[in-house]
Amino acid sequence: MAREVQVEGVVLRRGYIGEYDKWVSFLTPEHGKLRLRVRGARKPKSKMGMLTEPLNLLKARVIEGRTQRLMVQPQLIRSYVALRADLERLSVALALCETLDRWLPEEHAEPEVYTTLIVALEALEAGASAEQAAAWALWRWLAMLGYCPDITRCGQCGNELLPSDPTLPSGDESERAGNLILVPADGVLLCTRCASQREGIALTSGAIQLLPRWLRGERIDSDARPEAYQELLHAALRYAECVLESPVRWLEFWERLNTLRESG
Numbered sequence: 001m002a003r004e005v006q007v008e009g010v011v012l013r014r015g016y017i018g019e020y021d022k023w024v025s026f027l028t029p030e031h032g033k034l035r036l037r038v039r040g041a042r043k044p045k046s047k048m049g050m051l052t053e054p055l056n057l058l059k060a061r062v063i064e065g066r067t068q069r070l071m072v073q074p075q076l077i078r079s080y081v082a083l084r085a086d087l088e089r090l091s092v093a094l095a096l097c098e099t100l101d102r103w104l105p106e107e108h109a110e111p112e113v114y115t116t117l118i119v120a121l122e123a124l125e126a127g128a129s130a131e132q133a134a135a136w137a138l139w140r141w142l143a144m145l146g147y148c149p150d151i152t153r154c155g156q157c158g159n160e161l162l163p164s165d166p167t168l169p170s171g172d173e174s175e176r177a178g179n180l181i182l183v184p185a186d187g188v189l190l191c192t193r194c195a196s197q198r199e200g201i202a203l204t205s206g207a208i209q210l211l212p213r214w215l216r217g218e219r220i221d222s223d224a225r226p227e228a229y230q231e232l233l234h235a236a237l238r239y240a241e242c243v244l245e246s247p248v249r250w251l252e253f254w255e256r257l258n259t260l261r262e263s264g
Ligand SMILES: [Zn+2]
Pocket: 154, 155, 156, 157, 158, 159, 190, 191, 192, 193, 194, 195
């Protein structure tokens, strides 16, 4: 990285250093995740304080210091105002940022991971369902970062998991094929027969059929049934937690929120 560069990116997380400074975990398409110090961001009249909060899309200069990197002159590009006004969408968006912050190594460019985050944030801002956007982003990241199981063959017996024609309507297939099982610890999907011998997360073939479409780059707003998103989200969360080796704080909050809502 040059001594000084102009970057664009999203604030994933932030913390405090000393009395007046902040650090931010900043995800950029070209340089990956950067940890940057923002001098004076906590001074009472500093505009940088608000700008450097999570979820903000910023343009800024990054200066290579002797011992650390500094973010200077951040400018707001997008703050996702509508998303922030909705507690469910906000907690999902923060969960996605927290997941990436913990998942990605520093200074390793993953432009597609970045683009997926931006598309998910834009979808949430435009009113997409939180479950749909989160499931879409998490599965794409699992695939991009090399964790997506083989969705064509059983991880145990090797039999084909789904009918070979992916254009079949998803609704009718789920009854016929029965549930498949995702085993997060092994990163495999098992066929109905092998599934009976293992603990795992049940997925109908309706949900599994949606996956390759998402992974091929199809947009969030597909025509699948809501149950398919819920299943895929549940599976992605448990799988991501397994990969990260601990729960995601914001996801726990969101799940508690859902439980409260369901219990009225
Ligand atoms: Zn099998």
